[in-house]
Amino acid sequence: MNVIQTIILLTTFFIGGQCLECYVCLDQGDNSGKCKQTIKTCEQGDDMCLTEIVWGTTPYWSQGAQKQYYVSKNCATRKHCEKLKSKYMRSCTHIWYEDWKCAECCAGDRCNYYVILSGSTAGSSVIILASGLSFVFLARRFLI
Known part of the structure; x- marks a missing residue:
């Protein structure tokens, strides 16, 4: 085997081993059973794991x-992930009496195990939590 064939073989091996x-x-x-037990090796070019959550009535x-x-x-x-996130952005309300859809994407092997909130929603929750804790701390300090 010559050097070029060896390089091609090694490149193919390493690229093939890098699939998500x-x-x-x-x-x-729900997010149990099949959603936590079925794993797929993605096609070449698929670089994200996608999760879609729909709240609504039966089809x-x-x-x-x-x-x-x-x-x-x-x-x-x-590209597909960003397209779906943009498409669902207006309807991703989490309002119980309305039908809604949300999409989340992540990069990394098996990163879509959990269904998570979007980054902007989670970021807002952290700010609200920090504000509340600061208020409690200051109130206790000045009232005690």
């Missing part, structure tokens, strides 16, 4: 139907 792994499931009622609407969560996970490209 994501949890995958489709329209599951075939009927009067008085109960709302529920539908969780889907898959491999995706960064």
Whole structure:
């Protein structure tokens, strides 16, 4: 085997070994079972793990139907992730009486194990929590 064939073989080995792994499931009622047990080695070019959360009635609407969560996970490209996040941004309200959809993306093997809040929502929660703790600390200091 010559040097060029060796380099091609090693490059193929290392590129093939660098594929991302994501949890995958489709329209599951929660983030357990299949959504935490089924792992897929992503295709070349898929560099993100995608999670979609939908809150709403069953696909075939009927009067008085109960709302529920539908969780889907898959491999995706960064471009596809950003497109879905932008598409769902207006409807990602988490308001219980409205139908809504949210998408989350992450980069790293099996990073979509948990269903998480978006970064902006989590960031706002941290600020609110820090403000509340500061208020309690100052109130205790000056009142005691």
